[in-house]
Amino acid sequence: MKLYDLRTEYRVNPIGIGRIHPRFSWKMESKQADTVQKSCRVQVRTGEKMVWDHREESETSVLIPYAGTELEPETRYHVTVEVTDNHGNTASETMTFETGIFRPEEFQAKMITHDFPEEETACPVFYRTFPLKGVVKQARLYSTAWGVYEAYLNGARIGDERMAPGWTSYHHRLQYQIHDVTELLRNGCGNVSQNKNPEQDRLDTQNEVPKQAALEMIVGNGWYKGIFGFMLQSSLYGSRTGAFAELHLLYEDGSREVICTDEAWKVRTGEIRYSEIYMGETIDTDQPEIREGHVSVAEFDKSILTAQENEPVRITERIPAKELIVTPKGEKLVDFGQNLTGAAEIRVHGKKGQKIVIRHAEVLDKDGNFYPDTLRQAKSIDTYICSGEEQTFLPHFTFHGFRYLCVEGLDELSTDQFTACVMHSDMEKTGTFFCSNPKVNQLQSNISWGQRGNFLDIPTDCPQRDERLGWTGDAQIFSWTAAFHRNTALFFSKWMRDVAAESSLEKGVPHVVPDILGQYSSSAWSDVAVIVPWVVYQIYGDKGILEESWKCMHEWVDYIRSQCGENGLWQSGFQYGDWLALDKEESADRTGATDKYFIANAYYLYVTDLVKRTAEVLGLGEAAKVYQELYDNTLEAFRQEYYTNTGRIVSETQTGAVLSLYFDLAREKDRERILQTLRTNIENHKNHLATGFVGTPYLCHALSENGAHDLAAALFMKEDYPSWLYAVNKGATTIWERWNSILPDGSFDVSGMNSLNHYAYGSIGDWMYRKVAGVSQLEPGYKRFRVQPMFVKGIEEAGIEFESVYGKILSQWSCRDGKIRVHVEVPANTSAEIWLPEKDGAIKAGSGIHEYEYETETSLAFERFSMDSTLGEILAEPLAVEMFNQMAPGMLENPMLAMAHQMTMAELCAQAAEAKPLYGAVIGALNQQEIADANAKSKKMQ
Ligand code: BGC
Numbered sequence: 001m002k003l004y005d006l007r008t009e010y011r012v013n014p015i016g017i018g019r020i021h022p023r024f025s026w027k028m029e030s031k032q033a034d035t036v037q038k039s040c041r042v043q044v045r046t047g048e049k050m051v052w053d054h055r056e057e058s059e060t061s062v063l064i065p066y067a068g069t070e071l072e073p074e075t076r077y078h079v080t081v082e083v084t085d086n087h088g089n090t091a092s093e094t095m096t097f098e099t100g101i102f103r104p105e106e107f108q109a110k111m112i113t114h115d116f117p118e119e120e121t122a123c124p125v126f127y128r129t130f131p132l133k134g135v136v137k138q139a140r141l142y143s144t145a146w147g148v149y150e151a152y153l154n155g156a157r158i159g160d161e162r163m164a165p166g167w168t169s170y171h172h173r174l175q176y177q178i179h180d181v182t183e184l185l186r187n188g189c190g191n192v193s194q195n196k197n198p199e200q201d202r203l204d205t206q207n208e209v210p211k212q213a214a215l216e217m218i219v220g221n222g223w224y225k226g227i228f229g230f231m232l233q234s235s236l237y238g239s240r241t242g243a244f245a246e247l248h249l250l251y252e253d254g255s256r257e258v259i260c261t262d263e264a265w266k267v268r269t270g271e272i273r274y275s276e277i278y279m280g281e282t283i284d285t286d287q288p289e290i291r292e293g294h295v296s297v298a299e300f301d302k303s304i305l306t307a308q309e310n311e312p313v314r315i316t317e318r319i320p321a322k323e324l325i326v327t328p329k330g331e332k333l334v335d336f337g338q339n340l341t342g343a344a345e346i347r348v349h350g351k352k353g354q355k356i357v358i359r360h361a362e363v364l365d366k367d368g369n370f371y372p373d374t375l376r377q378a379k380s381i382d383t384y385i386c387s388g389e390e391q392t393f394l395p396h397f398t399f400h401g402f403r404y405l406c407v408e409g410l411d412e413l414s415t416d417q418f419t420a421c422v423m424h425s426d427m428e429k430t431g432t433f434f435c436s437n438p439k440v441n442q443l444q445s446n447i448s449w450g451q452r453g454n455f456l457d458i459p460t461d462c463p464q465r466d467e468r469l470g471w472t473g474d475a476q477i478f479s480w481t482a483a484f485h486r487n488t489a490l491f492f493s494k495w496m497r498d499v500a501a502e503s504s505l506e507k508g509v510p511h512v513v514p515d516i517l518g519q520y521s522s523s524a525w526s527d528v529a530v531i532v533p534w535v536v537y538q539i540y541g542d543k544g545i546l547e548e549s550w551k552c553m554h555e556w557v558d559y560i561r562s563q564c565g566e567n568g569l570w571q572s573g574f575q576y577g578d579w580l581a582l583d584k585e586e587s588a589d590r591t592g593a594t595d596k597y598f599i600a601n602a603y604y605l606y607v608t609d610l611v612k613r614t615a616e617v618l619g620l621g622e623a624a625k626v627y628q629e630l631y632d633n634t635l636e637a638f639r640q641e642y643y644t645n646t647g648r649i650v651s652e653t654q655t656g657a658v659l660s661l662y663f664d665l666a667r668e669k670d671r672e673r674i675l676q677t678l679r680t681n682i683e684n685h686k687n688h689l690a691t692g693f694v695g696t697p698y699l700c701h702a703l704s705e706n707g708a709h710d711l712a713a714a715l716f717m718k719e720d721y722p723s724w725l726y727a728v729n730k731g732a733t734t735i736w737e738r739w740n741s742i743l744p745d746g747s748f749d750v751s752g753m754n755s756l757n758h759y760a761y762g763s764i765g766d767w768m769y770r771k772v773a774g775v776s777q778l779e780p781g782y783k784r785f786r787v788q789p790m791f792v793k794g795i796e797e798a799g800i801e802f803e804s805v806y807g808k809i810l811s812q813w814s815c816r817d818g819k820i821r822v823h824v825e826v827p828a829n830t831s832a833e834i835w836l837p838e839k840d841g842a843i844k845a846g847s848g849i850h851e852y853e854y855e856t857e858t859s860l861a862f863e864r865f866s867m868d869s870t871l872g873e874i875l876a877e878p879l880a881v882e883m884f885n886q887m888a889p890g891m892l893e894n895p896m897l898a899m900a901h902q903m904t905m906a907e908l909c910a911q912a913a914e915a916k917p918l919y920g921a922v923i924g925a926l927n928q929q930e931i932a933d934a935n936a937k938s939k940k941m942q
Contacts, residue, residue, distance in 0.1 A: 001029065001032070001083075001085050001089040002028070003026050003027065003028055003091050003092065003093035004028075004029055005026065006081060007024070007025045007026070008022050008079070008095065008097040009023055009097075010489055014098070015100070015140070016099075016140075016178030018099075018101070018102065018307030020071060022065070024063075024079060024095075025064070025805060026083070026093065027805075027827070027828075028085065028091075028806075028807070028827075030828045030847065032085075032087055033848035035848075036085060036086050036846075037058070037059045037060075037086075038084050039084050040060070040084075041054065041056075041081070041083075042079065042080070043079070044077050044078070044079050045077065045080075046072070046077050051077070052068025053068075054067065054068070059783075059829060062781050063543070065544075071099050072099065073100065073103075073106075074098070074099060074248065076098045077098070078096050079095050079097065080092055080094045081093055081094070085828075101142065104305035105302055107244075107246055107305065109244050109261045109262065110260065110262045110298075111243070111261070111298045111300035112126060112267075112295045112296065112298065113242040114267040114293045114294070114295060115293050115296065116269065116291065116293050120269065121273060121275075122270065122272060122273045122291070123219055123220050123269070123275055124219055124243075124267050124270075124293065125218045125219075125268050125269065125270040126216070126266070126267050127214060127215065127216040127217070128214070128264060129213065129215075130213060130215070131211060132211055134251040134253055136182060136185040136251060136252070138250040139181045140178060140248045141158060141178070141246070141247050141248075142178055142245065142246045142247075143158075143179075143243075144164075144245075144305065145217065145219045145241065146224045146225065146237070146242035146243075146298075147219040147221055147222045147242070147397075148164060148165070148220045148224075148397045149165070149217050149220070149243060150217070150396055151215070151216065151217045152214075152215070152216040152217075153185070153215055154184055154185075155216075158179050159312075160315070161312035161314060162312075162313040162399070163222065163399070163457060165177060166308075166310070166458075166494075167223045167470075167514055168494070169498040169501045169515065170223075170237045171237070171304075171501075172304055172498075172501040173501060174304050174305055174306070175307070176244070176306070176308065178308065185213060185249070215245065217243040217245060217261075218272065218396065219243055220241070220272065220281075220397025220398075221241060221275060221276060223236070223237075224238060224241065225240065225241050228277065229516050230467065232278070232466060240298070245259075246258060246259070246261070262297065263295060265295045267294070268293065269288075269291045269293075271283050271285055273288060275398055276398065278377070278378035278468075279378065279381065279398075280360075280379055280381040280398055281382050281395035281397060281398045282384075283385070283393060283395070285385060286386065309490060309494035310457070310491045310494040310495075311426040311427050311428075311490060311491065312426060313423055313424060313456055314423065314424075315423055316423070316424060318419050318422070320415065320416070320418075321416070322415070323335040323337070323415070324415060327367075327368055329370070331370045331406050332408075332413055333364075333370060333404050333407070334407060334413065334415070334418045335403065336402075336405075336420040337733070338449065339403040339449065339453070339756055341400070341401050341422065341452065341454070341456060341463035342399055342420060342421045342422045342423035343394055343395050343398065343421055343423065344394075344402075344405050344418055344419065344420055344421070345393065345394040345420075345421050346392070346418055346419075347416075348391055348393070349389070349390040350384075350388070350391070350410075351388060353386065353388075355386075356383070356384045356407070356408070358381065358405050358406070359372060359379075359381050359405065359408075360375070360401070360404070360406075360464075361375070361404045362374050362402055364404065365746075373748070373754075374748075374755055375464050375466070376467075376752070378464065380398075380400040380402070382395050382398070399456065399463065401755075401757050402420075402464065423456065424451075425455045425456060427455065428486060429485070429486055430485065430487050430803040431769065431803070433765070433768055433773060433798070434798070434799055434800075435798035436797040436798070437795045442728045442733075444768065445733070446732055446733060446734050447481060447485075447735060447764070449733060449757075450478075450757060450762045451478070453734060454474075455486070455491060458495055458498075459482075459495060461737075461758060462757055464755060465755055470498075470512050470513045471511065471512050472512065472529075473522070473524050473525035473579065473760075474758070474759065474760045475532065477524075477693055477696075478759045479492070479528075479531060479535045481759075481765035481769075483535055483539040484766070484802065487803075488539075489539075492532050492533075492535075492545070493548070495532075496529075496533055496548070496552075498513050499528060500529075500549060500551065502514065503555065503556065505559055506559075507559075508520045508521030508526055508556065509528065509552075509559075511576075519574075521573065523560075523570070523575055523600035523603040523604065524579075524603055524693065525576055526556060527556070527603050527606070527607050529607075530553045530611055533548075533549040533553060533614070534546075537617070537780055538777055538780050539777065539781070540780075540781055541779075542780075542781075546614050546618060550618060550620075553607075553610075553614060554611050554615075554627070557630070560600075560607075561630065567637050568633055568634055569601050570597065570600045570604055571597045575591065575600055577589070577591030577692075577694070578593070578594045578596075578599060578692035579693040580737070581594065581655060581694075582690040582691075582692070582722055582739060583655075592695075593651070594651045594694070594695070598649075598656060598659075599659065601638050601641075602638070602659040602660075604634060605631060605638060605663060605665060608627055608630055609627075611627045612627035612631060643660075643666060647666070647667070647669070647674060648673075649677065653681065653690070654691050654695055655691050655692070655694055655695030657674050657681065658678065658691070658695045658699050659694070659698070660674050661675065661678070662705070675708060678703070679711060682715065683906040684907070686904050687711075687867055687906040688720075688721075688722055689715055689739075696760070697766065699715070704771045709771070709790050712767070712771070713792040714793070716767075717793065718868075722740065724761065726739070727742070730742050732756065734757040735758060735760075735761050735762040736756050736758060737756070739761070741754050742756075772792055773812075774788045774789035774790060774811055774835075775800055775802065776788075778833065781804065782802075782809060782830060783831075784830065784831050785804075785830065785832050786834075786835065787824050787832055787835065788835035789811070789822065791815060793861075799813065804827065804830070807828060807829075809830075811824050811825075813837065815858055816861075818855055819853060819854070819855060820836070820853070820855075821852065821853045822837070822852045823849070824845065825850075826847045826848060826850065829847065831845060831846050832845045832850075833845070834850060836854075837856075838858065861931065864927065865927050866923060867905045867906040867909065867919070869904065869923070870901065870903060870905075871900050871904075871905065872901035872902065874923070875892075877926055879926060879929055880922050880926060883921070883922050887921070
């Protein structure tokens with residue numbers, strides 16, 4: 001047995017830890033089956049001093065909070081973990097962590113700003129040189145900005161973050177970044193930055209111990225001051241950018257020094273002449289006019305400072321250009337083959353003063369021309385003025401959503417000049433889904449890219465248009481799926497602190513966080529306050545987020561309660577409803593056909609139950625009772641209001657039925673009827689979905705969990721509009737905002753709201769991983785989990801690999817050539833319940849590898865005939881005619897039947913349910929015949 005992957009607060013040997021009780025985790029690996037932790041010992045030391053020696057007889061190996069003597073700031077601690085397992089083996093491993101500043105009030109630096117006139121668009125460069133008093137032993141830089149910034153020390157870029165300090169609710173919270181800059185001060189100059197400090201030349205040269213150093217911070221407008229929101233407002237948080245930094249130096253002789261931003265700093269403009277997130281960036285390297293300004297100290301409340309909480313935004317992948325295109329209109333385009341978020345790096349050797357303009361788009365129109373309309377008012381234009389030398393350009397303080405570049409100002413293009421730099425919060429990759437169907441694999445890729453494109457410091461709705469806001473509904477809907485792909489614990493914990501900071505009992509929870517719209521409290525959107533902490537707890541076993549969010553979670557339920565009428569239901573105020581559902585003519589409100597207060601109360605019940613369960617987890621017995629009672633009363637009122645005595649729903653839509661079943665709202669006796677309502681509704685839509693943001697995430701789950709998995713599978717595998725694979729067939733490389741973002745004829749939805757990179761409908765991922773691959777957590781963190789694969793026609797093999805907080809879970813199955821094979825890997829210190837397809841009962845499995853192989857008659861090969869085939873297509877087969885004549889004599893002679901040739905079998909079933917078994921038998925026989933014919937053909941060829 002051995003220990004591996006030790007973490008402090010999810011990070012490997014981190015520095016700058018700002019929590020006073022950081023939490024430790026480790027994983028166990030063992031060749032012996034059924035291994036669990038029996039006891040552990042955690043020792044924390046600094047130098048020779050032991051500050052915590054903790055023993056525990058328990059299986060807990062995830063997020064154990066430090067509880068020793070008070071940690072010192074800016075101190076390195078060594079942690080030794082020793083574990084004994086149930087077989088009597090012992091193993092130990094070590095890690096380190098370093099604390100940062102616990103009390104932000106103790107920072108000595110001042111927020112400095114500049115006095116450039118309002119019309120000046122160039123980014124200010126704050127800088128200062130200072131003598132070094134000796135040889136530096138250790139140096140840490142704490143820095144942040146009003147705006148977005150890059151810091152340079154002796155000309156070398158510090159860190160590799162993009163868009164730091166990230167976006168928080170700046171009124172309440174501002175992150176600072178922490179960097180170990182020791183090497184930059186010991187080894188002299190690094191790479192000279194593009195925005196060269198004028199005093200750079202006077203610095204010591206490379207490899208000599210420098211005697212003086214220069215610190216420089218370039219600040220762009222970013223979210224703080226830049227143009228942002230539908231109305232293209234600017235200065236949302238303040239009218240001037242600013243810089244804040246503190247360099248902590250420890251010299252070899254033991255003396256210390258702190259260099260801070262203050263009145264002694266200088267400011268000038270640099271090569272970045274303009275930079276806006278929506279609009280793009282202009283960089284002039286042809287001796288632009290450099291203006292000197294004056295630095296002044298701005299009033300700033302340091303108590304809002306918080307150490308970097310989530311993984312920063314970074315360039316996580318560099319994608320080479322795939323193809324150059326000249327469009328029918330004569331535009332010169334570069335295609336990267338993937339819709340993505342980030343910026344393009346270009347390498348050029350232009351003439352001095354030559355201007356290159358790069359525009360961005362997600363898609364081409366049906367004639368093959370550049371189509372930037374999905375960007376709406378966002379211009380996304382990067383402009384570069386060349387110096388005459390060979391140069392590489394990449395914008396600093398903007399990002400775009402694009403697949404194509406349109407390049408102006410370059411005569412000759414070559415693919416190797418262009419690289420797409422993919423940017424997003426650098427969350428650890430944890431999950432992959434794979435299967436034998438290439439279209440489903442492309443869908444999985446699109447879902448994953450949707451997350452990469454939109455988890456840019458906050459969960460945004462889209463990365464390309466004049467929006468890119470932290471829409472709470474989208475994030476809530478996608479949060480289960482997201483937590484499978486990447487470790488979202490830190491990302492969501494940080495964002496939930498902003499949700500909490502901007503919510504209140506009086507107004508409820510905002511629609512976007514950080515809140516720049518001032519709109520609050522729609523169900524499914526504001527419910528994020530409860531759902532996301534619950535998701536993080538379930539996936540990572542992180543109770544901390546529940547503790548931190550508890551107030552905001554229960555206050556959201558309390559807020560709804562305060563809005564309820566005498567009947568105890570929430571039936572007033574604004575609601576987004578089943579946003580973008582297809583069951584109502586598109587109208588200004590886009591809310592779909594489901595009664596919006598039905599949705600509001602269904603969610604009210606869902607989150608009340610989660611708040612009750614959270615109270616239980618946190619040991620708040622009284623609160624648990626209160627919310628249980630509220631739940632019971634509300635459920636009763638809900639049933640009175642929204643279901644008839646015989647089980648009809650007030651809103652007989654797909655979403656109405658789905659929420660009734662999935663949230664377990666319907667009376668037990670009515671569930672069967674409601675399932676039938678759902679089936680009929682789907683059949684009436686030619687076996688297609690009609691759901692929007694609210695119904696879509698649960699539609700297939702509700703079917704699979706209620707005995708209609710085949711219908712879920714059929715919906716999932718649809719390839720025509722509206723369906724997930726429809727977009728795949730249309731060449732999508734990300735998830736679209738709408739089912740019809742691109743219409744069958746190649747034209748676009750023109751409602752003025754059409755993004756090709758929105759993740760909400762990617763929430764089907766959760767069903768793919770839990771139902772198709774079959775893995776679900778039974779206990780938080782997957783300490784105990786279930787494996788229960790559910791077959792889908794057209795997929796003969798599927799699986800997932802998921803790096804849980806205990807280690808790698810693998811579940812893989814295949815069903816072909818008359819054999820079912822299942823392979824499951826259960827990490828040490830966890831256990832699983834394995835439900836094999838077509839077998840009864842669960843197998844209890846401890847850690848280790850579990851393999852099964854057995855015979856089956858099931859074939860999952862793609863079938864040509866289904867309930868979607870038209871009657872005409874079916875009757876074209878002589879076998880079908882023969883069967884109808886035999887099983888329903890006279891039926892084909894009915895003259896009305898001629899009119900039904902264009903109808904699908906599903907539509908016919910919706911009209912005459914009693915004919916369903918007959919139709920099913922005919923379809924089954926036709927597919928059997930297809931298989932037999934195909935087998936005969938392949939035998940002949942052999
Ligand atoms: C966003 C959505 C969001 C919605 C609110 C849109 O503009 O892009 O994804 O949830 O507004 O209804």
